[in-house]
Amino acid sequence: MNAPLIYALTGAALFVFGVTGLMLQAHLLRKILAFNVMGSGIFLVLVGLAQRTGIPDPVPQAMVLTGIVVAIAATALALALARQLLDQSGEMRLPEEEAGKDKLDV
Amino acid sequence: MFDPIPWLILSPLIWATLAFVQGPGRGGRLAVAGVALQLALAATLAQQIIAGGARVYAVGGWGAPLGIDLAADGLSAVMLLLTQAVALPLAFYARAYFAAHAAPLRYFWPLTGYLLAAMNALFLSADVFNIYVTLELLGLAAVGLVAVAGGAGPVSAAMRYLLATLLGSGAYLLGVALLYGVYGSVSLAALAPLIAADAPTAVSLAAALMLLGLMLKTALFPFHFWLPPAHGNAPAPVSALLSALVIKASFYLILRLWFDLFAPIASVTAAQFLGALGAGAVIWGSLLALRQTHLKMLVAYSTVAQVGYLFLIFPLATGAAAEVAASAWQGGALQAVAHGLAKAAMFAAAGAMIAATGRDEIAGLAGVATRLPLTLFTFVLAGMTIMGLPPSGGFSAKWLLLGAALASGQWWWIVVMLAGGLLSAAYVFKVLRQAFLPAEEAAHFKPLPRTLEWPAFLLALASLLLGLWASEMLNLLGAA
Amino acid sequence: MKALLNIAVLSLTGALGLVLAWSILDLPASAVRLPEQVTAQLDMSGVAHPVTAVLLNFRGYDTLLEIAVLLLALLGMLALPRQASGSKPRPVPASPMLQTLARLLTPLMVLVAGYVLWAGAHRPGGAFQAGAVLAGAGVLLHLAGLLPAWATPGRALRAGLATGLLVFIAVAATLMTQGTLLQYPPGWAGALILVIEASLTLSLGLILAGLYLVLADSKVQA
Numbered sequence: 067m068n069a070p071l072i073y074a075l076t077g078a079a080l081f082v083f084g085v086t087g088l089m090l091q092a093h094l095l096r097k098i099l100a101f102n103v104m105g106s107g108i109f110l111v112l113v114g115l116a117q118r119t120g121i122p123d124p125v126p127q128a129m130v131l132t133g134i135v136v137a138i139a140a141t142a143l144a145l146a147l148a149r150q151l152l153d154q155s156g157e158m159r160l161p162e163e164e165a166g167k168d169k170l171d172v
Numbered sequence: 173m174f175d176p177i178p179w180l181i182l183s184p185l186i187w188a189t190l191a192f193v194q195g196p197g198r199g200g201r202l203a204v205a206g207v208a209l210q211l212a213l214a215a216t217l218a219q220q221i222i223a224g225g226a227r228v229y230a231v232g233g234w235g236a237p238l239g240i241d242l243a244a245d246g247l248s249a250v251m252l253l254l255t256q257a258v259a260l261p262l263a264f265y266a267r268a269y270f271a272a273h274a275a276p277l278r279y280f281w282p283l284t285g286y287l288l289a290a291m292n293a294l295f296l297s298a299d300v301f302n303i304y305v306t307l308e309l310l311g312l313a314a315v316g317l318v319a320v321a322g323g324a325g326p327v328s329a330a331m332r333y334l335l336a337t338l339l340g341s342g343a344y345l346l347g348v349a350l351l352y353g354v355y356g357s358v359s360l361a362a363l364a365p366l367i368a369a370d371a372p373t374a375v376s377l378a379a380a381l382m383l384l385g386l387m388l389k390t391a392l393f394p395f396h397f398w399l400p401p402a403h404g405n406a407p408a409p410v411s412a413l414l415s416a417l418v419i420k421a422s423f424y425l426i427l428r429l430w431f432d433l434f435a436p437i438a439s440v441t442a443a444q445f446l447g448a449l450g451a452g453a454v455i456w457g458s459l460l461a462l463r464q465t466h467l468k469m470l471v472a473y474s475t476v477a478q479v480g481y482l483f484l485i486f487p488l489a490t491g492a493a494a495e496v497a498a499s500a501w502q503g504g505a506l507q508a509v510a511h512g513l514a515k516a517a518m519f520a521a522a523g524a525m526i527a528a529t530g531r532d533e534i535a536g537l538a539g540v541a542t543r544l545p546l547t548l549f550t551f552v553l554a555g556m557t558i559m560g561l562p563p564s565g566g567f568s569a570k571w572l573l574l575g576a577a578l579a580s581g582q583w584w585w586i587v588v589m590l591a592g593g594l595l596s597a598a599y600v601f602k603v604l605r606q607a608f609l610p611a612e613e614a615a616h617f618k619p620l621p622r623t624l625e626w627p628a629f630l631l632a633l634a635s636l637l638l639g640l641w642a643s644e645m646l647n648l649l650g651a652a
Numbered sequence: 653m654k655a656l657l658n659i660a661v662l663s664l665t666g667a668l669g670l671v672l673a674w675s676i677l678d679l680p681a682s683a684v685r686l687p688e689q690v691t692a693q694l695d696m697s698g699v700a701h702p703v704t705a706v707l708l709n710f711r712g713y714d715t716l717l718e719i720a721v722l723l724l725a726l727l728g729m730l731a732l733p734r735q736a737s738g739s740k741p742r743p744v745p746a747s748p749m750l751q752t753l754a755r756l757l758t759p760l761m762v763l764v765a766g767y768v769l770w771a772g773a774h775r776p777g778g779a780f781q782a783g784a785v786l787a788g789a790g791v792l793l794h795l796a797g798l799l800p801a802w803a804t805p806g807r808a809l810r811a812g813l814a815t816g817l818l819v820f821i822a823v824a825a826t827l828m829t830q831g832t833l834l835q836y837p838p839g840w841a842g843a844l845i846l847v848i849e850a851s852l853t854l855s856l857g858l859i860l861a862g863l864y865l866v867l868a869d870s871k872v873q874a
Contacts, residue, residue: 074353074676081346082669088339089661094331101338108346115353115676123687124702126352128711129301131703132718133345135780136308139725140338142863143312146729147319147331149867154324161328178833182825185720189814189821192727195807231713233835238689240713279731286724293717305717312721316728327732350675356682366683374675 070118077110094148094158098141105137173220176213177229177242180252180292183210188285199281200267206285207263210292211256218249221651228298228361236299236359243298243360246651247505251295251424253648254509257634258416258516259288261627265520266409268623273407273527280320280410287313287413294421300348300382301358303425304341311337311389314418317410318402329401336388336398340422343385350378360433369436379434386429389422392483393453396476400460403472408523411468415475416516420508423482430486431501443490450483451588458595462602466532467522470599471515474558477592478511481573484585488576496579502646503572506638509645510565513635514557520628521550525607527624528617534603539611546625548607553632555600560593565638698841700774707778708845712834716824719817719852726813726862734803746797754796761789769853773842779816779849783856790861794868801868813862816855820848 084104091097109130116126152158187206191199221227226245235241244252266284270277290310297303315337319330352358354374355366367375391399399419403411430438457477464470481504488500524547529536541548557566570589577585611617638645690702690710697705707715765782772778793799802809823844824834831837836844 071676075673078669078672078676081342082665082672085339085342085668086661086665088335089665090658097335101335101342104339104342108342108349111346111676112349112352115349115679116356118353118679119681121687124690124706125686125711126349127703128706129352129358129714131707131780132301132305132711132714135718136305136721138860138863139722140308140312140334142867143315143725143728144331144334144338146732146867147315147327147334150319150322150327150732151324151331154327160332161324178825178828182821182833185817185821189720189723189817192723193807193810193814195810196730196804229832231833231835232709233831234693234710237684237686238693238710240711276733278733279727282727283724283731286720286727289720302711302714302717305714305721309717309721309724312724312728316724316731319728320731320733322733353676354679354682356684356686362684372675372678372680373671374679377671377675 068118068120070114070120072114074111074114074118077107077112077114080104080107080110083107092159094144094151094160098144098148101144102137102141105133109133174216175229176217176220177227177244177296178231180210180213180217181289181296183213184285184289184292188282188289191285192279192282196279197277199285200263203281203285204260204263204267207256207260207288210288211253211260214249214252214256217244218253218648221246221249222648225651229296237357237362240302241298241359241361242296244296246649247424247427248295249651250505250509250645250649251420252292254420254512255288255291255295255417258512258631259284259413261631262409262412262516262520264623265412265627268621269407269409269523269527272618272621272624276320276322278320280317283313283316283320284413287317287418291417291421295424298360299358300351300360300363304345304348307341307344307389307422307425310418310421311341314414317413318406320410321405321407325401326405329398329405332398333402336395340385340388343381343388347378347380347382347385350374350381354378360428364433367433367436371437376437379429379437382429383426386422386426387449390419390426390479391476392449392479393456393476394449396453396457396479399476400469400472403475403519404466404469408468408519408526411472411523412516412519415472415519416512419475419479420512423479423508427485427504431489438490440487440491443486446483447487447585450480450486451585453477453480453483454588454592455480455595458592458599461599462595465534467526467534467537467603468519468532470534470603471518471522474518474596474599475511475515477596478507478515478558481507481511481570481589481592484573484577484589487582487585488573488580492576492580496576499572499579500576502649503569503576505649506565506572506642506645507569510557510569510635510638513631513638514554514564514566517550517554517628517632517635518558520631521547521554524620524624524628525551528620529615530618534606536615537603537606538609539615539617540607543611543617544620544625546629547620548604550625550629550632551600551603551607553629553636555596555604557632557635557638559597559600563639564636565642566635568639568642696838696841698836698843698845699772701772701776703776704772704778704845708848709836709841712824716817716820716834719820719855722856722859723813723817726859726866729863729866730805746795750796751798754792754798758789758793761785761792765789765853765857769849772849773846779852779856782853783860786853786857787860787864790857791864794865799865802862802865805862809858813855813858816852819851823848
């Protein structure tokens with residue numbers, strides 16, 4: 067196993083941590099952080115796998131730069147929405163589904 | 173020869189950006205002109221494809237795999253036409269809606285422009301990483317539009333939608349990363365010949381991740397949790413755009429990936445599983461639509477149900493005889509278009525009813541039949557497509573799907589479709605029954621401008637006439 | 653119920669992680685070799701740094717859409733209805749030490765941004781990095797109480813935010829008269845990329861600063 071593959075495996079682990087956090091954490095800041103951990107994991111897999119032969123590949127590096135900018139944009143919008151929720155409900159978490167909305171036993 | 177492909181993407185980008193510079197609340201006229209131009213461009217492209225077959229456009233002149241290719245075939249032309257044909261009446265409708273409603277308009281037009289740019293770019297892209305960028309553009313524009321109304325309900329719906337869509341595109345992007353790792357390219361044209369039945373595990377995993385991410389974005393049962401609050405809480409023109417078009421974009425990608433890119437590794441078991449989820453969506457979504465007390469939530473759950481029909485393509489067309497597969501495929505595409513037109517009409521009509529009565533509850537609809545006959549007629553016509561009654565486009569679509577199910581002997585999908593049809597009739601009539609009751613004494617109806625009623629009617633009429641034009645559409649769909 | 657959900661999610665993601673790791677360790681050599689193609693075409697791209705060549709030339713269309721994504725995020729934030737905060741967004745007074753430091757550093761940061769922009773043609777750098785430095789200057793000025801938050805950007809500011817994307821689109825569309833979208837004519841690529849990058853630096857600096865300065869104006873902070 068060479069260094070790029072270790073990056074890729076680390077990325078895979080980060081992706082799994084991020085997805086788990088995104089689904090299980092209730093606090094919105096933690097969800098947003100988990101999304102960023104997930105994103106970093108994907109970027110590591112992308113760059114790590116592409117240069118596993120030892121030759122650096124500029125194409126995935128450029129893709130990761132694009133991905134980072136997209137992640138910044140999404141993070142900023144998520145933070146703005148979270149802040150609105152905080153202003154309105156005083157809580158940094160999504161309200162529970164209203165009872166009965168998605169259940170048959172209303 | 174004039175090439176409409178790049179202009180279909182540039183036009184909305186340009187008018188959206190100019191509308192942003194103009195400022196909050198501005199840009200309506202620009203948007204109408206831009207979408208009208210795009211409709212002409214999409215029609216030109218459709219004609220070119222019928223005459224000359226599928227097209228490839230190399231951005232930057234490099235060509236795949238070094239550069240990014242755009243590609244247009246019959247299916248992308250159909251989706252492009254649907255997008256602009258739904259967006260144009262909705263643009264007129266939105267101008268009237270925001271004028272009559274005094275609802276906060278703010279940056280509605282630029283957000284809509286970026287939404288359309290993302291859809292057009294997505295339908296034209298032939299590069300899986302470029303598709304990821306268009307997906308993010310689409311997701312953020314849609315979330316911004318849901319939140320535009322403000323208030324705790326829409327903002328938390330937008331947040332839930334944002335998290336779901338980000339998780340979906342994350343899974344998709346990891347799939348892209350694995351594909352690049354295995355083959356060293358992200359171009360659909362370069363990847364397709366490389367993927368064979370004996371592809372390494374990483375490719376199957378990539379396919380699963382990409383499809384799961386897109387299913388989450390399409391709100392396929394049981395990933396539909398984000399859709400009803402987002403579509404039910406947004407202003408009516410936004411709900412119409414999202415329900416009619418946005419979920420179709422990710423569905424279009426699932427079709428492309430399943431039948432083009434991953435066809436060699438697509439198994440019958442996986443197809444039956446997708447079909448089962450679709451069946452679950454049809455039944456569950458219809459049952460919940462029937463139980464809603466608020467008009468827009470009913471229409472939103474109806475979308476959950478109608479998305480289910482789309483996924484019946486997979487079990488009917490995978491591993492089946494060519495003729496059966498073609499019929500299933502055509503039925504599915506027709507269902508996507510018919511539902512797009514009908515659902516846009518239905519949400520627009522619902523918005524008009526709510527604007528007139530000032531109430532969102534179905535219970536408040538009494539008297540609509542006498543006061544808003546055109547809008548109620550719109551709802552009925554759209555309901556015919558949703559139920560699948562002849563001669564609507566929804567009927568032709570479900571007929572083709574039923575035919576495919578019969579021909580391949582998969583009777584269980586027929587049961588699902590018939591049950592779904594009955595349930596959808598039940599929830600449409602639930603609204604109609606209330607609308608035909610005499611108005612309450614205290615009820616006060618606000619007069620509506622005609623531009624709030626006619627665009628919805630035209631959309632509903634188009635969904636009905638689609639049944640008669642089906643052969644033209646299928647002709648375009650088959651052009652390769 | 654909650655515990656059951658946690659266990660279900662954890663076992664699913666755990667299984668995903670194992671399959672992911674296993675498939676990563678089990679990869680064949682890739683069939684398409686893009687690094688060689690990038691190297692072969694680098695002379696034609698107008699820049700000497702391969703990543704910049706991919707970003708602005710070979711896959712410049714991705715970058716065009718990505719600028720739209722960034723502008724869209726700011727737009728989405730501005731489109732959110734804000735509650736009347738009662739008081740005008742006023743810079744928070746900071747210590748004179750910080751203010752002096754910010755006044756000293758800002759011109760230097762603009763200089764650094766200019767250098768990073770220029771360096772992008774042949775070494776790591778470019779419009780995004782330069783824009784990020786500019787945005788950093790904006791945030792620093794705000795924290796020092798020298799720059800107010802952007803509750804409602806005026807027309808000039810909106811034009812500045814949109815300039816980068818509009819210039820990019822204008823160049824891309826103009827090039828269509830000679831070939832396809834974003835097809836740089838040989839010999840002109842370097843100059844056109846510099847024009848795009850320069851306008852992107854300005855707009856990216858404003859947008860990235862905006863992502864902070866729009867949020868900085870909120871009821872909660874006051």
